[in-house]
Amino acid sequence: MGIPNPLKKLQDALPLVRYPAVYTPPIWPAEPANIPILFIFPPSKQAITSLDAECVKYQAFLAFSNYEHVTRECHEPEMSPSGQLPFLMAADGRILTGRQIIEEVKDKAGDLESRLTDAERSNLTAFTQLAETKLDFALNYTFPPQLFTMWYDSRIRDRITFPMYESLYPWPLNKILSRSLRSEKTEWMLSRRAVLKKDEILDDAKRTLAALSTLLGSQLFFFGSKASFLDAVVFSYLHIILSLLALPSHEVPLREAVMKHDNLVQYARRVFNTFFAA
């Protein structure tokens, strides 16, 4: 209980004129109203999948789940509450990232994995983990959405990374930011591994791809005829590796490793044509 304020009466006695607000914030940041928006790193021209594997992953997952949404381009990870793209603006205005997006989609569009057996579920978790670490590492090492390649593969840098990032920020901010992102990425990788050895990373990726190829076999998706979260994860990496690392001048070892598994290549093509080709 507050101390009674004798001046309160005076305040109340004086009339306070209230005008309508000078500004009403838009109810929804983009048309059409109240359709969830997935904010993704910009795709290349005439493409609808983002250039960033993490964004493709969620694009695929939302597409698999038949979750009604629109995508918007965004190159500022800082806009996301987690500091990482993508993020989803749900129909009620909440802004979700990572795990929250999966929960939201499961909640609204149904669980893709409800039909799976317990054994399949644990398989899914294990393979997701495997793909997200090994393939992500290999991809980051060879082609980094966050400009990491600049250190390691000048051909990729000049053909892909530079044109992709230079336009996002004005000079000289693009140089400074790419440098700091690069060192951030290196630090992140070094926190996982003591030594960054190209062959080791590539071998890990090769083993992972072989395991995934075996799991897939001749099935439509990894767990039968319907897509799961693992499909989203694997597709995102395969798609980026196959499409972005396709250089006319030379073959990137990671892409070569994928090309060896015919069923994975077919799989990536099939998923893309089914869910993303206009």
Added chain:
Amino acid sequence: MEQIPPSAASGTDAIFEIQRESRRLKDLVTNSQERALHVNSIRIEGVEHTRRSVVEALVKPILESQNLGDIVAESREACQRLGRLGVFRDVGVTLDTPTDSFGASGELVDVVLTVKEGPRFYARTGADFSNYDTTTNVTTKISNALGAGECLEANASYAVQPSVALNESAAAFTSETGSYFQVLCSKPLIPTPTFKRPNRADPDARIEFAAYSTNRNMLLHMSHEEQAKGLAARYKTADPYYGSHEFAYDVAWRHLHNVAQDGSWSVRQDAGHTLKSAISHIYSRDHRNDPMLPTAGSYVRTREELSGLGGDVKFVKGEAEGQWAFSLGNGFTLATSIRGGLVLPLLGQRTRVNDRFLFGGPNSIRGFRQSGIGPMDKKDAIGGDAYWGAGLSLFTPLPYLVDKPMKGHFFVNSGTLVPINTGDTVQQNAQRLIASPSVSAGLGLAVRFSILRLEMNYCLPLAAGMTDRIKPGFQFGIGISYM
């Protein structure tokens, strides 16, 4: 008939004597001004760290003097120029007969300039407290670093939130509200003087280069932090009568980050990195007898900024402020002030949250919370593109405290802050600017401290927008600039 006392008679005589003598001296000086006299040499004594070439260039015109009057005037001006270097604590002149003159000794004179250099190193630590935080700061300064009045300065300050946020509801904010680091190098620009009668003194000019890094926590009225790192070059002239100018170029890398989970979309969409590259000009003229609590005089300040010379932030911005104080006699003072500002995006851009104006609070429109006027999104004050404010204050003497820098204070404040919609016509935007002025009135105390003014007011908002955050009741204000 009255008899004049002898002492009085001699006193009158003495006064006459003094008057006669002073007239004689004046005549002597006046007559001898035209007397041909040449400078044999200039001696400068007391120079330690200052480069001799710099000092010599400033005193050289004395050599061209042809008579005593010129010598005196030129020496005086040379002293002023030396003073403007900001290096010497005091400068004196003596005229001396040359000891080894070969010419006619009567026509030659030595000019002796005695100077004393001030201390070169300066350090200061302090704690200030402003509206919503307390600040600790450190300043170190090396004057006359390279011997021509160059000044190297480093500032660091770190602000923290006091445990009780001065009468405002203590929302959950982190304790650091900002930090500020700056390295500054400045140099006086004094044009090479020439012998000229009459010699109009050039205004003081300085050139300044600064590198800075700031971090500001905006969580009090918005939901993000802003980091900025930048370089600035400034050219400043100071003229106390006609006003001072500052031309600046500033390039800043701004990083808007740490948007709160429940932050509004208006703030969130501006998160990330931007590069601002801008030229600006500030004009200010302060004729007030006391900047903190004036009783007479006027103050005018304008600022224009054009951003978009490279970088990705393009806008044009203008602000103006004026203050006039009139003494009403018996210690009563009437002070009026107006201010206004406009920012317009260029080349189809929209304005960003860190380029827009914020308005309201104890230093502008009292009776509202800090940045409590204008466009809001959720709980964020997202700023507006145009504002105006006007204030009328009556300062009264206080019983028993007539000669103290403490006054009673009655005020009426009014103002508004609106977004500019580039799709609307000028009339529509102007209409919005005058449609809903927030108004408050109140009374309280105003106290002047050496460099700031403290106010304690009882405020009553009389008109406010629906989203404005009013703060009826007691409000505490500390600041250096008030409306």
